[in-house]
Structures are given as C-alpha cells and as structure tokens.
Amino acid sequence: MSSKASIRNQIRSYGNTIEEKKIVEKILKSLSQRFEHVVTVIEESRDPSSLSRHDLMGSLQAHEKRTSRYSERPIKQAFQSKMIMAE
Template identity: 45%
Template sequence: MALLSEQIGSGPPRFDGNNYHLWAFRMEAYLEPLNLWEVVELDSNPPPLPANPTLNQIKIHDEAKQRKPKALTCIHQAVFEAVFTRIINIKFPKEVWDKLKLEFEGNDRVKSVNLRTFRREFDLMKMKEGESVKEYTSRLLDVANKIRFLGQDFSDENIIEKILASLPMKYESKISAIEESIDPKTLGISELMSRLYAFEKRLSIRNEEDDVE
C-alpha cells in the first residue's frame, strides 16, 4: 500500500456525486499514466506464465496481477463516503466504473434527454446585463463541455459561431473586423477571447474617460 501511495502522489480527483462527467474525464487522465486505465476500461488480465518462467517473467506477471487491486484502491480513494457505500461490495474496478457511470451518467435514454437539455441551454444563452465577455464565454464553454462529456462531438467552430452571433450590439464593430480579417474556421477560441477581452478593456477605459468629462 505504501508503494501505491508513492505512485499516486497527491491522490486522485475526488467525486462527491456531482459533475460526474468532469470527474470521469479527470479520473481517466489520472489512471492512464499509472498504467491502470486499461484494467478499468477493458477488465484485462495478464496472460498466463509460460512453462518454466524466468524470475523476471514471474516478477512482471505479479506486477500485472496487482493492477486491478491498485485501480480499485484508486477509485475507492477518489470517492466520498456517500458514493463509496454504493460500491463497497464490488470487487473489480471495471464493475465499479460501470456502476458509477450508469448511476451518475444514466442510460442511453437519460443521456439523450440530458444532451437535448444542454444543447437547448447552449442555443438560448445570451450575455447578461453587466456580464463580462470572460464570464459569458466561461458559461458557454461549461455547457459545451457537458455536451462533449456525454459523447457528442461539439466543435470549437460551433462555440465561436455562437459567441460571434450572440454578443450585444456594442461588440458589433469588433465582430465585423474579426470576420473580415480572419476565416472563422481557422480562428481559435483562445485567439477570439484575447481579441474580445482587449476590445472590452478599451471600451471600459473609454467609458471611464467619458464619465470623468
């Protein structure tokens, strides 16, 4: 157990029953470099030892056999007590993972409903009064990522088009300049955000100067 603690360092991302899709994404990224994700995803077992194995082959085989218990321990460490009680009697990491996925992500019907809900929320989103570009785009990206976590392809181009089409009129001159100078298909979200942040900052400074006058 001490060796496992050394390997996983500060520990896995914690899951309290909320934002399952984000946790699952982070947990997979956590298990992958530890060489443990395969036994969770595929329930894989090491091949049997050959006849008259060498000491090195025995060592490698024993290490491979420990991957499932290690993966199970990682998942146990990752969940809060309220979630742990639901998986306490499950002995294999893939079964635990599938149980959590079914309970917190839902079956295909539930996923389909959630996808429609998030897609409609995304389509109807508008920038609120007094909201900054950064705050608005953060809300958009949050919903877009929820759609992606449910397994639906959702390109950056869709997000960029939504931003350009839904910003208030005061951004119209900047949007026109961006559309005239850059092909939206080659425009990255980070570059768009940088341009809009700079424009918003200039607007803020100009408004402050007008107030002084």
C-alpha cells in the first residue's frame, strides 16, 4: 500500500474524510519538476475540483508511458542513426 493511501486510511479511521478535490490538489503539488508542464496543462484545461484522482493518475500514467518510449530507444539504433547522419 502506498504511503498516501496509508495516511488517507489513518485519517479515515479517526472519523475524518478527505475530499477528492484535496487529494487531487496534493498529488499535483507533490509531483516532481519533470511533470511541471503536465500539471500546468491539467490545471489550465480541466477543473481540478471536478477531476477524480483516478482520472488524474490515468493522465499522468499516459504521459509517463508516452515519454518513456523515447528513452527506450535501443542504443544500437541510436548509433546506427548517428552513423548514417555522419556519412
């Protein structure tokens, strides 16, 4: 279980609830700098108060998957591209 889920469960055990809006805001604030442009787009294009944490996580995972495909390019392919450009 993630630490965020654990904290949320502890708060609930004391009879308090956390609004979905607060969870979404906390997630957006806690993201690293490499997600800054994604956070900006989400905040500008969607109403964070109506965004569920599941939708937010889906958007963040889609971004992560999209950016990871660029870093997964095989080194051999990168060298071949560089050699072709040098010729």
